[in-house]
Amino acid sequence: MGRQRPGTPTLEEVAARAGVGRGTVSRVVNNASGVRDSTRRAVQQAIAELGYVPNLAARSLAGHRADAVALVITETDWRLFGEPFFTEIVHAVGDALTDTPVQLLLTLVRTDTERQRFVEYARGGRVDGVLLMSVRAEDPLPDMLAKAGLPTVMLGRRSGDESVTYVDADNAGGARGAVTHLLNGGRTTIGAITGPLDMYVAQCRLRGYREALELAGVEVRPSLIVEGGDFTEESGRRAMAGLIARHPELDAVFAASDSMASGALNALRTAGRRVPQDVAVIGFDDSQPARPTDPPLTTVRQPLEEIGRTMVRLLLEEMEDTPVAWRHVILRTELVLRDSA
Amino acid sequence: MGRQRPGTPTLEEVAARAGVGRGTVSRVVNNASGVRDSTRRAVQQAIAELGYVPNLAARSLAGHRADAVALVITETDWRLFGEPFFTEIVHAVGDALTDTPVQLLLTLVRTDTERQRFVEYARGGRVDGVLLMSVRAEDPLPDMLAKAGLPTVMLGRRSGDESVTYVDADNAGGARGAVTHLLNGGRTTIGAITGPLDMYVAQCRLRGYREALELAGVEVRPSLIVEGGDFTEESGRRAMAGLIARHPELDAVFAASDSMASGALNALRTAGRRVPQDVAVIGFDDSQPARPTDPPLTTVRQPLEEIGRTMVRLLLEEMEDTPVAWRHVILRTELVLRDSA
DNA sequence: ATGAAAGCGCTAACAC
C-alpha cells in the first residue's frame, strides 16, 4: 500500500515556484484573508501548474480536524437500506453538508470486529463527528463514542432519558393526532397495531394512541392493542387478522408503521372489509411515499428532510470548540390525509 | 471543530510510562516482530492503562497509507440502494475486508460538488483505493482517479476496451446460455427486451441473445428486439406489450433484467397468456432473490458475492507497492431454473 | 532487541 504517489507536489514546492513563503500558500489554499490579490493569483497559478493537492493527513495532524463526519449504518439499519426512509435521511444529510468542506462517510457496522475498527477509526481522529441511525437499546456504540468525547448525534433515542444528543420525531404526538383524527371522524372502536415494545419508538407511538383515547374519554381496551414482532408488513397482516377476529365491530386501526398499515389493509380486504368505508387505517410512516403498489393510506408523516438537516446542524455545533450541553430536538409530525378515512 | 480530544495520550507518553523508547511502542502497536515478550507485555499494559489510541493522521503522514478504501455510490447507484444487488455487493465487500485493517467507507457522489470533494479527499490520501459501482459511460470519475494514480476497481465496464481495472459478470455468456436453454426447450420465436443500448452491459446481453440464435441457425429478427429505456419493471411491461402485439406467435422472451422480466410477465398475463406454458420468460438477474411478490422466474444469476470479493482482491493487489498491469476479470454466470420454462 | 533521530506536509503563532 502506498498512497499519495511519490512525486506529489507539496506546499513547499508551490511556495518555491510562486516565489513566496509556505505560510502564504497555506493562506491561499484555505482562502484565508490577508493576502494581496496579485500574490494570491500567483500562488493559484503555481498550484494549477503543479497540480498541487493538499495532503490531508498532514492537514489533519497540524490542524486537529479531519473535515469529515461518519454516518454509521448498523446491522439494524441495514434492512432499511432499501427503504425510502433511509434514503431520504442520507440524502438530507448529504445536502446539509453540501456547503461545508466536510466529507460524509457512510460506514457499515455489522459485527463486533467492525464496531471495534470503526471506533478506532473515529477515536483516531479520522472523523470529527458521528451520526447514528436507528440504534438499538443495547448497542454499546453511542456510549463508546460519548466516552471517547466524540461529537455524536443520534436519530431517535434509546429511552426516555437519552444522554446522547438526538433528533427525534414527535412519535407520541403524531400517534395522538392520528387517533384523534379517527375519533373526530366518528370512529369509535379503534385498534392499535404496535411495533416491538422493547423499542422506545414503539412505546411512544402506543402512548400517543392511549393519550388520544383518554383525552376523548374513551376507554383503552387492552384487547384492541396488538404488539407486532417487528415493523414489517407481514407483522401487520398477522396482527390485523387477530384483531379483526377478536373485534369484528372494529371500525378503525392505527398502525405503528406504514408497512404494518399495508399488512393490516391486506388482512382487512381478505376478511371482506372495505377500507376506509368499513374500517379506516392510519399508519405511522417510516418509509415515506409508499411503494406504488400500496394503497394511498393516510399516514403520520415524519419530516425526514428536516430531521437529517437538524442532525447535521447539531453535529456541526458540537464540533465547534465551544463545548455544548447535550441537546435533544423533537420535530413535529404531520398528518397526511390520503383517503377519506 | 477539534478532534482527538486534548489530553489524548501519545506514543511518547506510553513509551515513558513503559520505560521504553518510542520505536518500541510503535512496534508493539503494529505488532511487528523483534520485541522481547516481556517488553511487549509491559508496553501493552501501559497502553491499556493510558487508554492509548493511535493518531491516524500522524500514522498516515508518516506511513504513507490510510488503511481505508472508498466505495463510491454515484447517483446512478442511488436508485439501486434498495436493491438486493447493491446490498449484496456492499456486504461482500465488507466481508472481504474483515480480516484486514482496512476501513470501508461508502461515499455519496451525486453532484459535481460532491465529485470534486471526493476526488480531493481521495487524492489527499485519505483512502488507499477506490471501488466504483455501475459507472455511466460519461462519468469522468474513473479517469480522474486513474490520472491521479489512485488504485481503482470498477464493477462492470464502460465499454469493450475499458482501461480501468474491473470485475464484470459474463453478460454475453449468460444471455447466450439463457437463450440457448429456451431454444433447447423447443421455443422458436424468442423475443428480446434489452436495456438502454448506450450502456455496455445492455449491449453485451443483447449480443449474447444474438449469438445464441446464430449458433442455433435461427434467424435474428429485428422486430423481435425491443430496447427498454431503462432496466425497470415498467420498461419491461411496455416493451412486452409492444412485442406481443407485433408477434402474437411469440413463445419465449429474454429480458435484460429481472425487473424487466417481471414487467414482461405482467404484460403477458394482462394479454391473457399463461407463463411459462404459452410463453417462457427468462430474466437477467440484477437484483437477486426477487421480491416476494414476484413470480419465480428463471433467471441468469450473477455471482454477486464473488464479484465483491474479487473487486477487493484486485484492489488490495493494486495497493501493494508492486505496480500491476491493468486487470480485467469476468466471472461466469449461472442459469437458475425457477420454473419449468 | 531497542533507543535515538530524521522526517512526513501541513497549520498557526509570531516576527518583520
Place this chain on the structure above:
DNA sequence: GTGTTAGCGCTTTCAT
C-alpha cells in the same frame, strides 16, 4: 501582507 518557525504524533532507518 508575508516569511519564518515550531510543532502535530507517528514510522522508519540507523546505530548500538
